[in-house]
Amino acid sequence: MGLGKLNFKGKSIISINDLSKDEIVYILETAKKIESMPLSRKQKLLSGRIMASLFFEPSTRTRLSFQSAMTRLGGRVIGFSDPNTSSFAKGETLYDTIKMVENYVDVIAMRHPIEGSARLASEATKKPVINGGDGANQHPTQTLLDLYTIKKSQGKISGLKIAMCGDLKYGRTVHSLAIALSHFDCRLYFVAPESLKMPSYYLNELSRKGIIFSEHEKIEEVISEVDIFYSTRIQKERFPDEIEYEKVKDVYILTKDMLKNVRKNMKILHPLPRVNEISADVDSTPYAYYFEQSANGVPIREAVLSLVLGVLK
C-alpha cells in the first residue's frame, strides 16, 4: 500500500481535499489502534504537549471533542471559546493571533466563521493547524469521523450503498463526505427537494471519478436499498419563502414506519444536532447509529493529534 511513506508530523489538516485515499485510510486505522490501546499507554501518549483551542465562533460539540481527545491522551489545552474575550476583540488580525499563539503550543485546533481562515492560519505558523470548521467550507475531522463510523458499522467502506438526505445544496458535511467517498467506489443516492439538490460541481466531480449516483426526491425511493442513510437538517432559513419550506419539511422526516423493509445491516447517521428530521421513535431501533457516530469524534481527533504531533507513525 505504500503506507510506510506517509508522514503526518507537522502537517496541518485543513481540508479533506488535501488528503489522499492512503492518508484517509491511515488516519482511520490509527483511530482504531488508539481505541484498542491499553489505557496506561494511551494516557501518556501526548503528555507534555499543549494544544491551543481557538474557537472564534461557538461550537460546543467540536470544541469539547477536541479538548477531550487531547486530555485523554495526557496532553493539556489552553485557549478560548468566546472571541469577545480574546485579543481578537481588540482588532488583532487572525494572522497575528496565530503568530502569537504558536509560541505557546505544539498544535492548534481552530474554528472560525470565515471561509479559508484555517488555510491562512496554517500559512502563518510552522505548528500543525487542525481545522475544526471554517464557515461553510471545510470540517475535515467531521468527514473523517463519518468515514470511521461507516467503516466501524459495516466493516468496510468500499462497495457500500450510501444515501445522503436533506440540504444537499448548502450542507458542508455532505459535500465533503461525497468527495471523500469517491475514493472508495461506493454507490451514492442523493435525496433532496428540488431547491436543495447537490450542486452540479460535486456531481461532475463524482462522474469524473466514475462514481455511480442517482438523485431522488423521496426517502422511500432509497431507504430499503442502502447500507447507510446519512440524514442532515433542512434549515428553514435556506428557503426563499415559508410556503416552500412547509411543502417539503415533512417529506424529509425519517420515521420508524419507513424502516420496515430496510437491510438488516442498515445504519442511520446524522452529524447532529438534529431538529425533527429523525423522529424520536427511530432512536430505539437497531438502525440508529448517530450517537455512536458523535462518540467517534474523540478517537478520530486523538488519531489526528497523535499523527500531526509525530507521536504515532
Add this chain to the structure above:
Amino acid sequence: MSDRPYKVFKIKEGVVIDHIPVGKALKVVNVLGLGRKIGNSIITLGMNLESKKMGRKDVVKIEKKELSQDDLNKIVLIAPEASINIIKNEKVAEKVSIHVPAKFDNLIQCPNPKCITRNYEMRSLFITAKKEPLQVKCHYCEKVFGRDEADLL
C-alpha cells in the same frame, strides 16, 4: 465589406493583442492598467473587425509596451484565444502564445464575500481546476468559479 482596408493604425514598437472576443477589447485595456496610467503609449482599439478565424474580433495595439507574465495571465481570463505579437521596427519580431497558467497569484478577486481574502488584507491565490472551459478554484475558500464569475483585481 471585405475589401475595406484595416482601420487600425500600424505601430512601430509595441504589442498587438489580436483575436480578442468581440466587445472585450476595453476590458483587456482595463486589466492591463492602461485605463488609468497610459504614460506616453498610444493605444488603438479595433472592435468588431472581420476575422477569418473568429467571424468577428477585437484588436488592441499598444505602443511602447512590454507584457509581463502577470499581464498574459490576466489576458487569458478574458481572451483565452488571443494571439500576441511583439512589434519591433514595424515588424512582428515575436509571437507569444498564451496559455492557462497552473495558478493565478494575486490576480483574481474571490467572488465569495465570505472568503478570508475578502475579509483581510492579503493576497489572493487561485488554482486552475479545469482548462476548457476555464474553472479556477480559490486556494482559501475552495470555491470553484467559471471565467465569467471571476473578477480580476
